Amino acid sequence: xxxxxxxxxxxxxxxxxxxxxxxxxxxxxxxxxxxxxxxxxxxxxxxxxxxxxxxxxxxxxxxxxxxxxxxxxxxxxxxxxxxxxxxxxxxxxxxxxxxxxxxxxxxxxxxxxxxxxxxxxxxxxxxxxxxxxxxxxxxxxxxxxxxxxxxxxxxxxxxxxxxxxxxxxxxxxxxxxxxxxxxxxxxxxxxxxxxxxxxxxxxxxxxxxxxxxxxxxxxxxxxxxxxxxxxxxxxxxxxxxxxxxxxxxxxx
Amino acid sequence: xxxxxxxxxxxxxxxxxxxxxxxxxxxxxxxxxxxxxxxxxxxxxxxxxxxxxxxxxxxxxxxxxxxxxxxxxxxxxxxxxxxxxxxxxxxxxxxxxxxxxxxxxxxxxxxxxxxxxxxxxxxxxxxxxxxxxxxxxxxxxxxxxxxxxxxxxxxxxxxxxxxxxxxxxxxxxxxxxxxxxxxxxxxxxxxxxxxxxxxxxxxxxxxxxxxxxxxxxxxxxxxxxxxxxxxxxxxxxxxxxxxxxxxxxxxx
DNA sequence: CGCGGAGTTGAACGCATTCAAGTCTTGTGG
DNA sequence: CCACAAGACTTGAATGCGTTCAACTCCGCG
Numbered sequence: 001x002x003x004x005x006x007x008x009x010x011x012x013x014x015x016x017x018x019x020x021x022x023x024x025x026x027x028x029x030x031x032x033x034x035x036x037x038x039x040x041x042x043x044x045x046x047x048x049x050x051x052x053x054x055x056x057x058x059x060x061x062x063x064x065x066x067x068x069x070x071x072x073x074x075x076x077x078x079x080x081x082x083x084x085x086x087x088x089x090x091x092x093x094x095x096x097x098x099x100x101x102x103x104x105x106x107x108x109x110x111x112x113x114x115x116x117x118x119x120x121x122x123x124x125x126x127x128x129x130x131x132x133x134x135x136x137x138x139x140x141x142x143x144x145x146x147x148x149x150x151x152x153x154x155x156x157x158x159x160x161x162x163x164x165x166x167x168x169x170x171x172x173x174x175x176x177x178x179x180x181x182x183x184x185x186x187x188x189x190x191x192x193x194x195x196x197x198x199x200x201x202x203x204x205x206x207x208x209x210x211x212x213x214x215x216x217x218x219x220x221x222x223x224x225x226x227x228x229x230x231x232x233x234x235x236x237x238x239x240x241x242x243x244x245x246x247x248x249x250x251x252x
Numbered sequence: 253x254x255x256x257x258x259x260x261x262x263x264x265x266x267x268x269x270x271x272x273x274x275x276x277x278x279x280x281x282x283x284x285x286x287x288x289x290x291x292x293x294x295x296x297x298x299x300x301x302x303x304x305x306x307x308x309x310x311x312x313x314x315x316x317x318x319x320x321x322x323x324x325x326x327x328x329x330x331x332x333x334x335x336x337x338x339x340x341x342x343x344x345x346x347x348x349x350x351x352x353x354x355x356x357x358x359x360x361x362x363x364x365x366x367x368x369x370x371x372x373x374x375x376x377x378x379x380x381x382x383x384x385x386x387x388x389x390x391x392x393x394x395x396x397x398x399x400x401x402x403x404x405x406x407x408x409x410x411x412x413x414x415x416x417x418x419x420x421x422x423x424x425x426x427x428x429x430x431x432x433x434x435x436x437x438x439x440x441x442x443x444x445x446x447x448x449x450x451x452x453x454x455x456x457x458x459x460x461x462x463x464x465x466x467x468x469x470x471x472x473x474x475x476x477x478x479x480x481x482x483x484x485x486x487x488x489x490x491x492x493x494x495x496x497x498x499x500x501x502x503x504x
Numbered sequence: 505c506g507c508g509g510a511g512t513t514g515a516a517c518g519c520a521t522t523c524a525a526g527t528c529t530t531g532t533g534g
Numbered sequence: 535c536c537a538c539a540a541g542a543c544t545t546g547a548a549t550g551c552g553t554t555c556a557a558c559t560c561c562g563c564g
Binding site for chain 4 (some may be wrong): 132178179189190193194197
């Protein structure tokens with residue numbers, strides 16, 4: 001699979017010059033294998049990473065060593081912009097499956113930001129959308145039942161991956177284990193397993209071998225009380241999704 | 253009580269010139285009463301707000317109309333920077349008790365950002381710390397037991413308010429109801445009540461009439477598995493807290 | 505005096521965790 | 535080729551944390 005380009009990841013945001021500009025200051029691609037720790041909590045950073053391919057997870061441990069996923073980043077995300085501004089991270093970043101990242105030295109970014117305030121503001125924008133996703137995760141964990149949390153999470157990944165051209169509305173690749181999903185949705189692996197079984201039995205969606213299958217996307221979104229307003233998608237994409245996901249009665 | 257100044261809120265971040273600069277482009281203070289909706293979800297915004305006094309909450313409703321707090325902002329927070337970059341908000345902002353805000357027109361901010369990229373980056377920094385707090389709330393809701401969630405939340409407010417000079421390590425003002433706290437910690441009001449009763453009974457902390465009383469701060473932090481690394485406090489303040497909160501055996 | 509919001513308490517129910525056992529797949533080495 | 539180990543997934547049964555519904559107190563306020 002080809003690497004995710006900036007233009008494809010952010011339609012309507014970066015123009016051609018800006019995309020080239022950002023691309024130019026990135027170093028060589030670096031590959032990481034499954035479960036590799038890409039950035040370690042607390043370490044000082046001198047560069048930030050762009051995720052070209054694959055998935056990475058932000059995690060934090062509790063005292064007894066159990067993990068909680070704080071975010072799941074997909075190809076086309078800047079996974080480490082925070083470190084450019086805050087110098088260090090307050091959590092770990094792990095590869096999920098095979099990933100490819102490209103580093104941007106902070107020195108280059110600083111230079112860029114001094115000369116191109118508009119581009120800098122666009123990077124700010126990207127980081128604020130991440131923050132909006134964080135807030136939505138708070139909503140999910142705080143207000144939704146177990147089953148709705150799962151459906152809501154699968155809905156989010158459906159829309160985010162679709163927006164990057166990384167899946168259809170009925171199927172996408174998600175190389176997580178059920179244990180990962182439990183750590184995302186704030187439940188035990190056993191319970192995640194049972195609830196996924198329920199979703200499967202009632203035909204809402206299925207998750208098998210790192211593939212999510214959705215026979216009726218509108219129903220999945222309903223089951224998860226999902227809406228994608230917080231993703232700040234490009235207007236045309238938003239409209240497209242509204243058209244494809246809203247009324248929908250019969251399907252092939 | 254005096255309004256929170258920028259220099260007091262962000263020690264070591266904004267220098268005198270920058271603080272004046274930001275202050276200069278703010279409009280007249282505006283007051284809001286309890287439960288007033290300060291910013292409405294989805295509306296286009298032409299200005300961003302600085303919170304001089306009081307508390308505001310970011311909330312999102314589920315389908316059945318129940319609220320979840322996504323964040324709690326205190327005096328000295330920029331409560332609406334997101335709108336400067338993203339034009340609209342994906343959630344509501346409510347006053348909690350009496351609050352005073354000062355608006356900054358987006359036009360002025362845009363002008364400023366073009367001329368002073370360093371200052372803009374500092375505002376970016378502020379918004380990234382908010383994002384770090386969001387992530388910590390995800391951790392709290394996803395991994396901690398009910399009682400630990402409460403103790404963790406009270407710990408966070410202890411440290412954040414102390415950092416702004418808005419409380420001591422044994423007592424601070426927090427004008428919330430038990431129902432608000434339930435909506436923050438992802439539980440029912442009844443259960444929040446019972447757990448607060450437990451914390452009171454075991455002497456961890458007490459919450460009464462909008463006051464939080466902590467006889468042994470170190471114990472509270474332990475009960476909530478709290479650490480403040482994610483708040484990116486000024487180094488001297490961090491050290492001060494470590495000194496005051498870490499070993500601590502006897503107290504007056 | 506009565507109303508409403510906040511706090512408190514009891515009891516029944518149910519969702520989720522825990523512990524445990526067992527299946528299935530995959531990769532490794534005899 | 536088979537044996538075996540490891541990890542992911544699945545299922546059962548017991549326990550318990552948290553919700554739900556309900557009643558009741560306390561307080562400030564009109």
